[in-house]
Amino acid sequence: MMTMLLTVEDVAKQLRIAKFTVYELIKRGELPSSKVGKQVRISQEDIENYLKKTRTGPRFDDAGRKSAVDVLGEPEPGPASAPGFPAGPPGRAIIISGQDRCIDFLLARMTEAGETPYRSFMGCYNGLNALYLDRVTMAAAHLWDAETGEYNYPFIRRLLPGMPVGVLRLAGRMEGFYVKKGNPWGIHGWEDLARPDITLINREKGSGVRILLDQKLRIMGIHPGTVKGYTREATNHVICAGIVAQSGADIGCGCQAGTERIADLDFIPLQLEWYDLVFRLMDKNSPAVEAVITYVCSDAFKRDLAMLGWYDVSQTGFYREF
Secondary structure (H helix, E strand, C coil), X not given: CCCCEECHHHHHHHHCCCHHHHHHHHHHCCCCCEEECCEEEEEHHHHHHHHHHCCXXXXXXCCCCXXXXXXXXXXXXXXXXXXXXXXCCCCCCEEEXXXXXXXXXXXXXXXHCCCCEEEECCCHHHHHHHHHCCCCCEEEECCECCCCCCECHHHHHHHCCCCCEEEEEEEEEEEEEEEECCCCCCCCCHHHHHCCCCCEEEECCCCHHXXXXXXXXXXXXXXXXXXXXXXXXXXXXXXXXXXXXXXCCCEEEEEHHHHCCCCCEEEEEEEEEEEEEEEEHHHCCCHHHHHHHHHHCCHHHHHHHHHHCCCECCCCCCEEEC
């Protein structure tokens, strides 16, 4: 039986979302797609399955029992015992939070080790909070501390007080501005955010990029209320870059990888950041975490990052404990 195939534009209209969001869902592996020549097509059946999979509220298995864990959406902050989040050892689900594409490689390695990992796309500040509450197994972070100039370590000390953790460095990424091709507004640095003729598309609260931008504004004495477009938010790098490419804003802040496959866009590099993976030391010898550590410390991981591009691997595999 032939199933109905839809274009990305058809799917965007049906779900009432932007086309860039559809591409992001496909990239994350949440929405299956097919290639017909050079064109992307999505089946109506896969759309319906995606909607069922992401539906909120109580879930039931085939026997009518409530599901023990629901990790397919973007969890909101709450207690570890809140519905939908496993609490406490043993038998808890293996959940890794992080938005970067390299997380997909880690999931594949855990699967090869015989585990069944889940993925959460919450921002890294919320990810560390979820780790503290025992809602996730591992959390990726790229949080810059303006007082020390360090990435992640100061936040780990503050957000995970008294919790022994391991911190594994995944890679370095360049953060900067997305601007239209040719940089028609002559944007060069953080100080341009104060210009009244420039409109920003911001990132969501709790994301590493938002925390970086807010601290830069504070250092320069720029009040957020004076930044045009400050309250408009995009939930990931690709959507942020896409809005700038479509002239929905003059400037967006994100990592260089967010410019991939988006035409009519330039990237202004501003700051190298470090992307780390944090986990409880009590889980260090578990099969899932062991598989990740072995892989990240191997040449294979660096080769995989090289395929994606944009990454600095000079500190990949560096490990610290707190």
